[in-house]
Amino acid sequence: MTDSAVNYAKIEFVKSAFKMAQLPEEALPEIAFAGRSNVGKSSLINRLVNRRGLVKVSARPGKTQSLNYFIVDGKLYLVDLPGYGFAKVSKKLQDDWQELVTEYLATSPTLRCVVVLIDLRHILKSQDRELVEWLRSRGRPFLIVYTKRDKLSNNEQAKQAASLDAALGMNKQDRVLFSAKTGEGKAELMAAIATFLR
Ligand SMILES: Nc1nc2c(ncn2[C@@H]2O[C@H](COP(=O)(O)OP(=O)(O)OP(=O)(O)O)[C@@H](O)[C@H]2O)c(=O)[nH]1
Numbered sequence: 001m002t003d004s005a006v007n008y009a010k011i012e013f014v015k016s017a018f019k020m021a022q023l024p025e026e027a028l029p030e031i032a033f034a035g036r037s038n039v040g041k042s043s044l045i046n047r048l049v050n051r052r053g054l055v056k057v058s059a060r061p062g063k064t065q066s067l068n069y070f071i072v073d074g075k076l077y078l079v080d081l082p083g084y085g086f087a088k089v090s091k092k093l094q095d096d097w098q099e100l101v102t103e104y105l106a107t108s109p110t111l112r113c114v115v116v117l118i119d120l121r122h123i124l125k126s127q128d129r130e131l132v133e134w135l136r137s138r139g140r141p142f143l144i145v146y147t148k149r150d151k152l153s154n155n156e157q158a159k160q161a162a163s164l165d166a167a168l169g170m171n172k173q174d175r176v177l178f179s180a181k182t183g184e185g186k187a188e189l190m191a192a193i194a195t196f197l198r
């Protein structure tokens with residue numbers, strides 16, 4: 001599947017899965033979006049497909065509470081995952097999400113890439129590091145996206161990105177700087193995602 005073969009404008013909500021048994025039956029390549037609560041996973045998907053209200057976005061961490069499946073062009077699923085970290089929900093609910101997300105990431109046979117969003121403004125959080133190390137240890141393909149770049153000057157962006165690269169052991173060419181607000185980095189992101197769909 002090449003990039004040009006996927007029409008991102010043709011996107012539809014499929015379903016919300018609250019347990020593994022509710023995952024879609026049709027097997028299609030999947031791209032999942034993971035990261036801390038409030039980092040901007042849902043906003044990134046909206047920007048990717050240029051549909052502002054497609055995925056619910058909130059200033060309150062913990063908005064996404066299930067695995068939300070969207071089908072693109074009848075060919076590909078985008079999966080919006082609940083966030084980890086400081087979601088304003090009960091410990092029990094967070095543990096339930098964590099279990100579901102972990103099982104999904106560990107076992108999905110159709111998952112092509114986990115897009116890991118990290119806030120460009122902050123130093124690396126332990127949970128981000130743990131997720132990346134876990135994906136590496138399992139040989140799960142992933143793509144790092146540093147987001148909310150619009151909140152920093154160009155100088156600060158470069159400085160922060162270099163420090164996160166060092167903390168994660170990432171090469172510059174293997175991650176994307178992005179803003180859901182301005183759309184900067186969208187073309188690079190789409191090109192990077194396409195490499196996982198070939
Ligand atoms: N300035 C700026 N704000 C952003 C960006 N991406 C997301 N936001 C804002 O950050 C907040 C959280 O965005 P969401 O997309 O709901 O974050 P999420 O990761 O899906 O959060 P959960 O579903 O709670 O895990 C919202 O107020 C967004 O408008 C960005 O690139 N730039």
Ligand SMILES: [Mg+2]
Pocket residue numbers: 041042043056057063064080081
């Ligand atoms: Mg969300």
